[in-house]
Amino acid sequence: MTYLEVRNLSKRYGDFTALGDITLDIADGEFVCFLGPSGCGKTTLLRAIAGLDPQTSGTIRQKGRDVSALPPAKRDFGIVFQSYALFPNLTVADNVGYGLVSRREKKAAIAARVVDLLAMVGLPDAGPKYPAQLSGGQQQRVALARALATSPGLLLLDEPLSALDARVRLRLRHEIKALQRRLGVTTIMVTHDQEEALTMADRIVVMNHGAIEQVGAPQEIYRQPASAFVADFVGSMNFLPGTLMTPEKVQVGGLDLICPRQEGLAVGHKVNLCIRPEDVRVRDLPPAIANRLTVEVTELDFVGAFCRAGLKSRAAAELALTADFSSNLIRDLGVGLGTRLDVALPPDRLRVFAA
């Protein structure tokens, strides 16, 4: 069921278009990430949905109700800001209970709910402390508990993890995701960290220059990027410049490579042939495998679990690409600088974009 419908949403600041004609549906209980480079309009879209910075045109429906022209106080959402915006002069318990107090609930009921919420975010003892006495990660959880206290139908998170150090961030990713799944609250999270989006989201909305580039499940975004921008922005990608010879063949540096059938592109067009470094195949190549090339290892960078290798084609010097080799592979095949290898670029892993 569609929980949130965004239709033709635009936001302009003077002549500058921060959001251009955004249309998007978000299902009930879904965890959606807005992903994109800095300045692409993620925060602007989130704030328009909250009503904090109203759109210039377009409509937003929440649970079937048109909320486009409602002030924030009349919409149903909880929000966590990058700064957390915790009230520094109130204790953690008072912060979490802030939205409950004005609902004229019984004091004891509020206190009990606050205890539950703090337990839920893993801070059962933090109630009497002040925000300044907590670590960044703990403050983050308090902000989350406060946003969830009134059981909103929609949870909005603007880069909630970006102010934290790497370890804490990793742990909180899982906790937030688990919590969201347990509560089933529809959630939108803004981030410019692709790993965060890939691990947490049910669906990712990739944005660039105020427009949506692609909407899809993490796998889909990663495996079938819809545009060169997405291909480049999410994960690493080799871009091999070439020419489309037939709908199923691209010539790169004099070599003909088989690719998935291209419908939208005219033959003779300049294109980029794209492949992810980890998709370059080395082991057990059958003799008749497509797109086989002999390469020389020109660079080898140790990255931890694997090595990133720079490869150069023997036949066409301008065909250079990077590939990820596991440590096993490097040991088994004795790969080093200058080693010659036969590799294959599996056609089903290739993407073609107009150059």
Added chain:
Amino acid sequence: MPSVKVGLSRDDLVMRAGVVLLAGLLLVMVGLPLWSLLAKGFQDQDGRFVGLTNYVSYFSTPALFNSALNSLHVAAVSTVIVVPLAFLYAYALTRTVLPLRWLFQGISLIPIFAPSLLPGLALIYLFGTQGFFKALLGGGSIYGFDGIVIAQVFYCFPHATLILVTALATADARLYEAADALGASKLRVFFTVTLPGAKYGLISAALVVFTLVMTDFGIAKVIGGNFNVLATDVYKQVIGQQNFSMGAVVGMVLLAPAALAFVVDRLVQRKQVALLTARAVPLVPTPKPGRDFLATLFCTVVAIGILAILGMAIWGSLIKYWPYNLSLTLDNYDFAKVDANGWDSYWNSVEMAVGAAFFGTALTFTGAWLTEKTRGFYAMRSVVQLLAFLPMAVPGLVLGLGYIFFFNAPGNPLGFLYATMGILMVNTVAHFYTVGHLTATTALKQIDPEFESVSASLKVPIWRTFGRVTAPICLPSILDIAIYLFVNAMTTVSSVIFLYAPDTKLASVAAVNIEEAGTTAAAAALCVVIVLTSAAVKIVHLLADRFLLDRLQAWRRR
């Protein structure tokens, strides 16, 4: 770009109503009185419109026009003396290793707590007709140009020093390191780094001092003698000759340079913002014996000068019969002997200052919050912003005069305020509105801008967040505003001199009257009482800020 027309929440409605109310209040407190003053200048004594007649007669009467030249002259000379002195003092405070730095800083602030006539009285004791050091003047007299300038230097010194300390304290240590690394000479560093860095501070200090001298009334009144300036002319026209139209004209002439200085200062300040980078590294001075010695010497001389003037006023107030009987007495503090109101005027001042501080702080802070946090409603917010800035450009005498014309006008439903304590408080709050508004706005800009968004998402009324979060967080700034209003309400003369009634006379005004009647010692005594009161309040504030606030606001500790 017009956005989607967003409906108004209850919060929005309440805040917009607040903004409108505030605009109305400020209009009554500042806008309309000034308008009345402007109109009065174009009317004759009976209220008929006479065009520019008054202005023509003003500029063609040499006696009147000369005062304007005198004012400019005094202001220019005082500025040229005060700004370099204050610059050196501020430089010593911020850029050298000064023993007892806090003491030197404190002493430089003393004049702020005194009514402006205090240095005038002290000079009379020292160099007046009966003065200790009269012989030093040769045949000259302290009454007139010289006396005014000396007293103004004392009175304006802290204002210039405060501005320059701020300007010099925000220096970026990295610039100096770079200059050092490039092998620039000390003198060259001073002229290429230090002075340009303080440029805006210097301009600002010069404009402030110039305006203060132009518009001050107390000093010229006490020690001006036959040397007429604009401020005393306004007083003479209105109180002496009851010529309100000419008073209004002189007021407008007085307003012009003050307003001009204000506009220039605003333009300059706007440029400065771009100069400060967030990554600047604060400069911490390192000891240099020679320089530090000279700095200490200089500061000591200046501090002694300030203390001497204050001390002279205190001593004079304790002496039986200057200069013939120097034995000490408290008789001069029995004000009933020289003024029918006795000590009442002092208690009036305290009452007025407490009231102005209380209501004024509530109004300025709430007002700044409304202006800052209301969503949309831009036109009305700019109106409020403008009205909030206006008082800074208006000399107290001019505002006071405007109050007479506005509140005393027949048919004004607010006429009941006239000659009450209420109008004195309203006038004082209006006169000092801008600084409080700026302080509050700065404090509000420093707290997280999303508090209101959070409270909207939690469906908590915005005024609840104001009371429970915003105001408590800003408590230190709120106290600053209150103390500022209190001290200024205690010491101000110019804006209230037209507005008191016999039973609401203030201490500072009583001091002027007493001095006018020839009893210098009692006038000095009253000034001393004012200094002690406002300084005591400030000291209590500092102590509270350091010890009490820390305890009350446990959340500030980590």
